[in-house]
Amino acid sequence: MTQIDYDIAFGAISTGVDEINLSQPEGAKISKDPDAVLFGEDSKLDSVGLVQVVMAAEAHLAEQTGVDVVLASEAAMSRKRSPYRSLRLLAEYAVEVATEGEAA
Amino acid sequence: MNMSEKPVIAITGTRKGIGRYLSEVFLERGWQVVGCSRGASDLEHAAYDHYELDVSDERAVTKMMHQVARDHGRLDALLNNAGIASMNHAMLTPGSTMIRVFQTNVFGTFLFCREAAKLMGRRKYGRIVNFATVATPLKLEGEAVYAASKAAVVSLTEVLAREFAAFGVTVNAVGPTPVPTDLVGSVSKDKMRALIARQAIPRYGTMEDVLNVCDFFLREESEFVTGQTLYLGGV
Numbered sequence: 001m002t003q004i005d006y007d008i009a010f011g012a013i014s015t016g017v018d019e020i021n022l023s024q025p026e027g028a029k030i031s032k033d034p035d036a037v038l039f040g041e042d043s044k045l046d047s048v049g050l051v052q053v054v055m056a057a058e059a060h061l062a063e064q065t066g067v068d069v070v071l072a073s074e075a076a077m078s079r080k081r082s083p084y085r086s087l088r089l090l091a092e093y094a095v096e097v098a099t100e101g102e103a104a
Numbered sequence: 105m106n107m108s109e110k111p112v113i114a115i116t117g118t119r120k121g122i123g124r125y126l127s128e129v130f131l132e133r134g135w136q137v138v139g140c141s142r143g144a145s146d147l148e149h150a151a152y153d154h155y156e157l158d159v160s161d162e163r164a165v166t167k168m169m170h171q172v173a174r175d176h177g178r179l180d181a182l183l184n185n186a187g188i189a190s191m192n193h194a195m196l197t198p199g200s201t202m203i204r205v206f207q208t209n210v211f212g213t214f215l216f217c218r219e220a221a222k223l224m225g226r227r228k229y230g231r232i233v234n235f236a237t238v239a240t241p242l243k244l245e246g247e248a249v250y251a252a253s254k255a256a257v258v259s260l261t262e263v264l265a266r267e268f269a270a271f272g273v274t275v276n277a278v279g280p281t282p283v284p285t286d287l288v289g290s291v292s293k294d295k296m297r298a299l300i301a302r303q304a305i306p307r308y309g310t311m312e313d314v315l316n317v318c319d320f321f322l323r324e325e326s327e328f329v330t331g332q333t334l335y336l337g338g339v
Contacts, residue, residue: 062170
């Protein structure tokens with residue numbers, strides 16, 4: 001089992017985004033800029049698209065690190081606190097969830 | 105990730121009763137069966153994996169489903185069979201009973217639906233069958249907590265059916281009448297007779313009756329059937 005740090009989390013999430021982008025039409029592909037808006041105003045993703053990204057991110061994190069994380073969040077729809085606003089926040093959230101899991 | 109050639113079905117509550125029966129049937133049919141219960145299982149078969157867990161333990165459920173992904177690479181179906189009952193007058197029922205029943209019947213069902221749908225969604229195909237009960241529409245006295253927990257399962261089934269449709273996953277529920285298992289073993293025969301008399305077809309249900317409904321929901325041709333609860337016995 002590999003410890004999850006930001007770079008590992010971001011890498012796994014990026015792989016998930018690559019996978020989703022394979023089936024996205026040109027113009028609707030998800031940016032891999034860590035600070036681009038992932039979900040929220042001006043986002044190309046609807047809620048189903050966000051679920052797909054999160055599902056792929058969890059699966060790649062589990063595959064690459066052996067760590068089972070659930071990236072569900074009560075704050076999903078919050079503009080200020082949502083971990084789904086950008087890939088950077090999602091990767092940071094994954095590290096936070098994985099760390100909590102280790103402590104439990 | 106290895107992809108099993110066999111269809112893979114997850115069944116909760118497989119140590120005994122209906123869950124055990126359903127596991128044996130799907131193993132005979134050549135499926136890979138992944139089961140779980142709070143205790144160990146004596147079901148031994150090359151195509152059966154058993155996990156000891158509490159279905160309301162979020163971490164354990166997540167871990168199990170990720171392991172299913174690693175081992176088999178797919179999940180075709182989920183039967184959310186695990187359940188516990190409580191038969192008691194509401195005024196004599198402690199709050200702790202309500203928590204325990206809701207944890208297994210509602211939280212467990214939700215967690216397995218959520219994690220199964222993630223795995224199913226990757227292949228855009230999946231069939232989920234939840235377990236309701238005729239105690240809900242019959243509004244049975246003495247089963248307030250159990251009936252309410254299963255009403256929540258029906259509601260989850262209806263909403264999840266809509267949320268999971270985009271991922272090719274159907275979500276339905278079967279509502280069995282009493283089937284002679286441990287779950288109804290503690291109820292008096294008189295009470296059971298009175299309950300069965302309220303069915304259109306007044307007899308105990310059988311495990312085959314439950315399987316028949318599961319089979320219908322699981323068929324590939326049932327892709328347009330979702331969000332439904334099918335009660336047995338004409339209730």
